[in-house]
Amino acid sequence: MRQTTGTRKSPGEKIVKDIKRATRKQYSSEEKIRIILEGLRGEDSIAELCRREGISQGVYYKWSKDFMEAGKKRLAGDTARATRTDEVKDLRREARNLKEVVAAFEIHSGMAALAAETSQPFSVHIEIASGAVIAGRLGSDGHKEYTVIGDTVNLASRLDGIDLSP
Numbered sequence: 001m002r003q004t005t006g007t008r009k010s011p012g013e014k015i016v017k018d019i020k021r022a023t024r025k026q027y028s029s030e031e032k033i034r035i036i037l038e039g040l041r042g043e044d045s046i047a048e049l050c051r052r053e054g055i056s057q058g059v060y061y062k063w064s065k066d067f068m069e070a071g072k073k074r075l076a077g078d079t080a081r082a083t084r085t086d087e088v089k090d091l092r093r094e095a096r097n098l099k100e101v102v103a104a105f106e107i108h109s110g111m112a113a114l115a116a117e118t119s120q121p122f123s124v125h126i127e128i129a130s131g132a133v134i135a136g137r138l139g140s141d142g143h144k145e146y147t148v149i150g151d152t153v154n155l156a157s158r159l160d161g162i163d164l165s166p
Helices: 011-023 028-040 046-053 057-084 085-117 151-161
Strands: 134-139 144-149
Touching: 028 046, 028 057, 046 057
Parallel strands: none
Antiparallel strands: 134 144
């Protein structure tokens, strides 16, 4: 027969422990988040917060760790999901196109202001075509110019040639 060292719990102590466990306050997710956010605010010490809420510091730090890990997982999941959805890609393309249009309007406004300021007529034509281009200094050793080439540039050039006047 095996003998155990140390103290054995009496049946009464076991019953008291079971009652304490059964009647212990259960915190909802919202309550845990509220407590964690209060701790992060730093208005009171963690020890004071834990005493007020009736939890041990170990429980607080476990909840805090779980909260941070859940946030990291959510952010990582959102990032991974965002790069795979067609809807997000479409929204990004639409945002880029809107930025290009706003840039064109800004250039037109700037040219009008410059024309008024200098009393010189300026004419500006802006065509928007999105895509890849090759940009750089091209030419011979004696004469090089910075330029762009590619299908997108050709499309913009053709758009420039279209007469849109009524």
